[in-house]
Amino acid sequence: MKRVSVIVVAAGEGKRFGGTKPYALLKGKPILEWSLDAFETHEAVDEVVLVLKDDSRKKDYSGRFTKIVAVARGGEKRQDSVLSGFRQIDPTKAEIVLVHDGVRPLVSSELIGRIIEAVQEKGAVVPVIPLKDTVKRVDGQEVKQTLEREKLFRVQTPQGFYYSVLKAAFDQAGKEDFYGTDEAVLVEKTGTKVYVVEGDPRNIKITTPEDIKIAEAFLGD
Numbered sequence: 097m098k099r100v101s102v103i104v105v106a107a108g109e110g111k112r113f114g115g116t117k118p119y120a121l122l123k124g125k126p127i128l129e130w131s132l133d134a135f136e137t138h139e140a141v142d143e144v145v146l147v148l149k150d151d152s153r154k155k156d157y158s159g160r161f162t163k164i165v166a167v168a169r170g171g172e173k174r175q176d177s178v179l180s181g182f183r184q185i186d187p188t189k190a191e192i193v194l195v196h197d198g199v200r201p202l203v204s205s206e207l208i209g210r211i212i213e214a215v216q217e218k219g220a221v222v223p224v225i226p227l228k229d230t231v232k233r234v235d236g237q238e239v240k241q242t243l244e245r246e247k248l249f250r251v252q253t254p255q256g257f258y259y260s261v262l263k264a265a266f267d268q269a270g271k272e273d274f275y276g277t278d279e280a281v282l283v284e285k286t287g288t289k290v291y292v293v294e295g296d297p298r299n300i301k302i303t304t305p306e307d308i309k310i311a312e313a314f315l316g317d
Contacts, residue, residue, distance in 0.1 A: 097140060098191040098192050098216060099142050099143075099189055099190065099191040099192065100140055100141050100142050100143075100191070100192045100193075100194065100212055101142065101143050101144075101145065101185045101190055101191075101192070101193050101194070101259075102135045102141055102143070102144045102145070102193075102194045102195075102196060102254065103144075103145045103147060103178060103181035103182060103185075103193065103194070103195045103196070104128075104131055104132060104135065104144055104145070104146050104147065104181075104196050104198045105147045105170070105174065105177050105178055105181065105195065105196070105197060105198055106118040106128045106131075106146065106147060106148055106149075106170075106198030106199065107147050107148055107149045107169075107170020107171070107174075107177040108149075108170075108174070108177075108199070116149075117199045117302055117303075118148075118198050118199060120302070120305075120308065122201055122302075122308055122311055122312065122315075123312060123315055127198070127199055127201045127302055127308075128198045128199070128201075130201030130202065131196060131197075131198050131199075131200060131201050131203060132144065132146070132157070132161050132164075132198075134203045134204070134205065134208065135163065135196070135208070136161050136162065136163050137205070138205055138208050138209070140208070140209060140212050141163060141194075141208070142163070143163055143164075143165045143185075144161065144163045144164045144165065145164070145165060145166045145167075145168060145181040145182075145184045145185060146161075146164050146166075146167045146168070146181075146198075147167075147168045147169070147170050147177045147178070147180055147181040147198075148167060148168075148169065148170060149169075149170050150169060151167065151169060153167075154167040165184070166181075166184035168180040168181045168183070168184050173275055174277075175269070175275050175276065175282075178195055178279060179266055181195075182262065182263075182266060185259070187259065187263075190259035191258065191259055192212060192215050192216070192256060192257070192258060192259065193256070193257055193258075193259050193262050194208070194211060194212070194215075194254040194255070194256045195253060195254060195255050195256075195257075195262075195279050196253045196254035196255075197253045197301055199301055199302040199303075200252065200253055200299055200300065200301050200302070201302065201311060202296075202298045202299055202300065202311055202314055202315070203253075203254065203296075203299050204296055204298070204299065206296075207223060207254075207295065207296045207299060208254065210223070210293050210294065211223060211254050211255075211256040211293060212256060214256065214291065214293045215256035215257065215258065218289075218291040219257065219258050219261055219288070219289075220256070220257045220258070220261050220280070220283050220288055220289065220290045220291065221255070221256045221257075221290070221291050221292070221293055222251050222252070222253075222255045222256075222278075222280045222290060222291075222292055222293075223251070223252045223253070223254070223255075223292070223293050223294065223295035223296070223299070224249035224250060224251050224252065224292045224293070224294070224295050225249060225250045225252065225295040225296075225297060226245075226246075226248075226249055226250075227245050227248045227249065227250060229245070230242065230245060231243045231245055231248055249292065250295075251278060251280065251295075252295040252296070252299050252301075253278075255278060255279050255280055257279065257283060261283055261286075261288055262279060262282075262283065264286050264288075265279065265282035265283040265285070265286050265288070266282065268282070268285060268286050269282045269285070272285075298314045300314075
């Protein structure tokens with residue numbers, strides 16, 4: 097089994113949420129800790145790099161989660177934060193890197209395993225969920241096009257890559273001053289193919305307070 101490093105990003109401001117999302121409680125436990133527990137207990141994960149907005153909680157998390165090897169400070173944008181965490185990974189040991197949103201608390205052991213297994217075969221992988229609704233491209237108030245739903249998917253995390261693939265993507269993005277919405281788009285721009293695996297409908301991203309209620313409902317199943 098190849099060495100697996102995980103970057104857990106929890107450095108966002110949570111403007112739409114109305115507060116700091118990673119520390120909001122889900123069933124009495126901070127959202128971020130649900131995510132950290134998933135990687136802490138997964139047998140294939142070797143180390144975790146946690147990216148926070150500031151260093152005030154560094155000792156707290158490093159002391160309670162044995163797989164956390166570094167706590168990095170987040171940047172202005174998400175991509176800056178992921179890169180900050182990526183730089184904490186030892187390049188002489190790194191093989192597979194997963195990047196996960198710290199506010200996706202219901203990531204399952206099965207999904208983590210699927211991503212790791214697929215990365216070993218494909219090199220760059222993202223989990224996806226098919227769209228159920230009809231999707232239209234709109235300009236102002238006018239519908240311009242109805243898109244083929246069968247070819248559209250919602251992308252989740254963790255996204256997984258070989259270390260060398262992700263490094264090349266960050267290097268090129270830095271040279272071009274390009275910012276993408278996720279790591280996969282950076283990899284795509286290098287010409288490397290990104291493959292998909294089945295995601296998990298429960299693996300939702302907490303964006304609004306209502307999402308916590310949805311997560312609680314999933315946990316109550």
